[in-house]
Amino acid sequence: MLDVSRHFFTPAEVKALLAKLAQYKFNKFHWHLTDDQGWRVEIKSRPELTSKGGFRDPALHNHDIMAAKRAADENDPTSLLPQDRLVSRDGKTLYGGYYTQDEIRDIVAYAASLGMDVIPEIDMPGHSLRIIESYPELSCSGRAVWGKDFSVPLCPGNDATIRFAKDVYKEIFGLFPYGYVHIGADEVEKSHWAACPKCQARKAEYGLADEHDLQDWFVKELENFCNENGKTVIGWDEIASKPEFSKDAVVQWWRPWAPATKENAVKNGNGIILCPNEFYYMDLAQNRNTLMKVYCHEPVDEILYGHEDQVLGVHGNLWTEYVTSFESVCDKLFPRMFAVSETAWSEPEKKDAADFNRRVIAHLEKLDECGWNYRIPDPDGFCDLNVFTDSAVVSVTVPFDGVVVRYTSDGSIPGPDSDVMDGPMTIKEDCILKIRPFTSSGIGGQTYTARWSVSDYAEPAFGCDSGAAYPEGxxxxxxxxxxxxxxxxxxxxxxxxxxxxxxxxxxxxxxxxxxxxxxxxxxxxxxxxxxxxxxxxxxxxxxxxxxxxxxxxxxxxxxxxxxxxxxxxxxxxxxxxxxxxxxxxxxxxxxxxxxxxxxxxxxxxxxxxxxxx
Ligand SMILES: [Zn+2]
Known part of the structure; x- marks a missing residue:
């Protein structure tokens, strides 16, 4: 899954990514096309969704402000907004973009040529701020604002909302031939519904007990419309909050803290897609152990034993709140998506972490040679806190020759012009070095801060020459x-x-x-x-x-x-x-x-x- 709402990626970038992922046996592309931060698919009956909802002022947008700060603080140009996504309007610089229907068709056809089906996600009734900005009458209060936990949703009590949703989906059905569509249905701020006369009238009309029932009613209304048009719906696991719900909907289980939704889906007989947040959210921060954490996770657990036929697959999600550039996308996806793919296609007992690690290095080297970005595996040869008695000889090792290690000793973050650490280095005085590997394309990876300090030897409490396993006593x-x-x-x-x-x-x-x-x-x-x-x-x-x-x-x-x-x-x-x-x-x-x-x-x-x- 690629989120193109929070940040936009061009058709050429999407196609390049699909081609690369197809090489690693990914065969479904979940395209998160709409969210509070941007609407990215042209809808001819509602042109303002893209003309207005496809663009924003980055100077007022928190994600963009934080990404720009990180670009400066971490000397990381891949966190900047790409220039080709900035447009000038009414004297302001706006960020954004969207896919025309022709571009969507082209990408879908290209994906098909790779053996890949495309699943569009149009998230409703929550995550809909950009709809409400252009069509305020579709929310309860007419205002596109944030509630206590999430953004204010669409008003399911308003018939115009239902017409809107159906008009949008009708055009989506025409663009995406695959039999599944993703309707979102997650993270809905329901507090505004409780105070809305239209929503309360809807509850009375259908005898709905509370706002959760109203949400389920809206989801069912959408699902029925999709089914009438030959589509099966996928929803985030919030759709399985109750033991009884649609038996035809596919549940995308993402919340390890909500195992009940997985149990409900199992008992109800639904198809299940697994993307547990902690392991398969590719936007989560990476460190030395992240890859193995993803690789060693087996998503089929005791809840799913005996129900493996309901598991449709596993799924890596890349949310892009803080992912601004294609280079940054690749840093997040590679090599973690290799681990997701191997888990998807391998029997658990055939997985082999040591062998996987060896193969990962070879594939990262290939990416490096093609000019693709990736997360550079951690260099070895130093600790966070290092000591020496007379002097230390530091030899930093990298996974393959393309990677260049640069360093500074003045506290600044190493850049592409910083000194290269290309052999053993002797340290004779206390110092703090910033060490950073770069790909052969010159893109900087993680910066490591390592301290060296002079020390004497600590004497032991007991000797260990007695031949006994442990000291006396x-x-x-x-x-x-x-x-x-x-x-x-x-x-x-x-x-x-x-x-x-x-x-x-x-x-x-x-x-x-x-x-x-x-x-x-x-x-x-x-x-x-x-x-x-x-x-x-x-x-x-x-x-x-x-x-x-x-x-x-x-x-x-x-x-x-x-x-x-x-x-x-x-x-x-x-x-x-x-x-x-x-x-x-x-x-x-x-x-x-x-x-x-x-x-x-x-x-x-x-x-x-x-x-x-
Ligand atoms: Zn309402």
Whole structure:
């Protein structure tokens, strides 16, 4: 799914993208053509939808303002609005664009030549601000404004709204030959309906109990019209909010926090398309672990076991509130869409993460050679916090030769003219480097901030030469304290009283953690030889690791799954280790060593012990 409402992409860009995705066995294109931020499909009976609704003032548009700020803050020209989408009108510069019906037909025919069906989405009754701006009489209050949670929707009590919807869909049916249309039906602000005489009259007319029933009535009205015209409807999983609903509609399940809609769809016998937000929303931020998170997700879960025949497919969504350029689209989609495709087409037991990673690199190299953008895999060879005793020799490694690593030492974000790090670099003084890889087309990837500081070796608490598995008086595992409650960060655990005390075999979450809690692990970690040792934590939410009283990893704060890394200079032996962690509502935790080749190795039972005294 490509959202062309929040930002517009040209017919040539859409066709290029479809051709690329077809190579990766995507065979449906869900085209999100309308939303509060722009109407992108020509409707001949309602020309103002595009003449007015296709354009906006970027200086007044929050998404555009934030994208421009990011372009400046992160030295990222791919966050700028492309010049060819700016037009001058009445002395103002407007942003936008739309597809003529001829352009739509051309793209649909091109998609067909690639073996790809196109599913248009015209989202109603919510996400309709651009309709209401041009046709204010179609909303309850006549005003195109935002409500408490979402934008004010169309007025389903008004017969003109129903006529409007049918007129629009009639033209859509003529443009898109595929048997499915997407009617949206998500995120509807219903508060205005409660105060609208027309909406209340509609409820009385059909004996509808509340505004949810009114929404269902509107959706059913649209669905009937689509069915009469030979189309099956797809809707976001809000259409499955009640156990009983249309058996013919296809449910697009996107909300991991609303499993009931998936259960309703299963029991009701509907077709289901899976795009769980946390995994298949391509607009979500990326980090070192995102690709594997997408790859390892298996969307057919216990709710769907035995009902696999109802699963029509999986689906990657790219919402473009903050995605302004085609380069940025590609940064979001590649390589994550490779992982979505492999999940779509592979039996779970045939998936192989290591082999996938190897193939991903080869395909990214191909994209690079063709001048396409992609998210550059994280360079290795440094941590977030690095130490050295006399000097450090830094060798940053990249996935393939096309990628160029540039750096600065003055705090600025590296640009295409910054110094190249093209071999081992010796560091002799404390410093902070900004390190950024660039594609061979010169597009900058993520910027990494790495600190180097001079350090001496920490001495161990116990030797490890005795031949015993653990020092005398110690046993396998880490002492662990659980703190129930909502903590703002790891440091807040210092002043809390523990609710439970137990021994953990290694650094893992308890089997049945409560939803808001903190953990503190204490014990010793075995360091097999003198050296600069690298560690990581990969957690949701925050974590902090200290070794021999020194900060090894600083990964604190509220965040989704994210990794931070750091180094400590350690003499051979057993060193005191403390790991703090806290979570708000659904956590994840992994911690361990980073090996010289960049491999992350979680702590094992052999690495850890605690004092029984
Ligand atoms: Zn109304």
């Amino acid at each position: 110690c046993a396998a595992g880490l002492m662990t304290w659980r703190f129930d409650g909502k903590f703002p960060d790891c440091m807040a655990l210092s002043s809390a009283a523990p609710d439970a005390e137990f021994v953990s075999e290694t650094v893992v979450l308890p089997a049945e953690p409560s939803s808001d809690f903190g953990l503190m692990f204490k014990g010793y970690v075995r360091i097999p030889e003198d050296g600069i040792w690298s560690f990581y934590t990969y957690t949701d939410d925050g974590s902090v690791m200290t070794i021999s009283g020194r900060t090894a990893v600083e990964n604190d704060g509220l965040h989704s799954r994210d990794e931070k890394s750091g180094q400590v200079a350690l003499r051979k032996g057993w060193h005191p280790v403390e790991i703090r962690y806290f979570d708000h509502g659904g956590g994840f935790m992994e911690a361990g060593f980073i090996l010289p080749d960049g491999t992350r190795r979680p702590f094992t039972k052999e690495d850890l012990c605690y004092s029984e005294m």
